[in-house]
Amino acid sequence: GLICRNCHRVEGQGEGAVGPDLAGLGAKYAPAELLDAILNPSARINDPYITTAVQTNDGRSFLGVVTSRDDQRLRMRDAENHVVELAAADIELVTSQPTSLMPEFLLRGLTPQQAADLLAFLVSLKTPPAAEPASSP
Incomplete structure (x- = not known):
C-alpha cells in the first residue's frame, strides 16, 4: 500500500517533511489536477x-x-x-x-476503488495548512 505520510503531512499530522503538507489541496486543485500530480509527479x-x-x-x-x-x-x-x-x-x-x-506509478498497486478513495480523500482536504510557527533566535 501507499505510505504517503512518510513524505507528506496532513494538517501537521504525519512524519513527512520531504513533500508538501496535503492540507488544502482540495480547495486549491481540481480533482483532475490532483490525479495528474499523482500520476506525473515530475511534471x-x-x-x-x-x-x-x-x-x-x-x-x-x-x-x-x-x-x-x-x-x-x-x-x-x-x-x-x-x-x-x-x-x-x-x-x-x-x-x-x-x-x-x-x-511514479504510485497507483499501480491499488484497485480502482482504492485509487478513487485516495482521490476523494485528497479532494476533501479543503482547509489550508496552519502557518509554521516562527522559530526563535
Whole structure:
C-alpha cells in the first residue's frame, strides 16, 4: 500500500517533511489536477520541493530536498525522510534534478476503488495548512 505520510503531512499530522503538507489541496486543485500530480509527479515541482543531487569531495552522493543552506552547511531530507547534513567545504557539486522524489506509478498497486478513495480523500482536504510557527533566535 501507499505510505504517503512518510513524505507528506496532513494538517501537521504525519512524519513527512520531504513533500508538501496535503492540507488544502482540495480547495486549491481540481480533482483532475490532483490525479495528474499523482500520476506525473515530475511534471510540476514547486520550488521548495525540487530534488537536489549533492556530490561530496570524497565521492559520496546524496539525493533529496534541501531544507537549508548557508556558507557553512547544507541540510537536506532524502526520500526516506532522513536528515542529511553536510559541511559546505565537503561539497563538490550541487545540481537540481528534473525528477521528483515522489515515485511514479504510485497507483499501480491499488484497485480502482482504492485509487478513487485516495482521490476523494485528497479532494476533501479543503482547509489550508496552519502557518509554521516562527522559530526563535
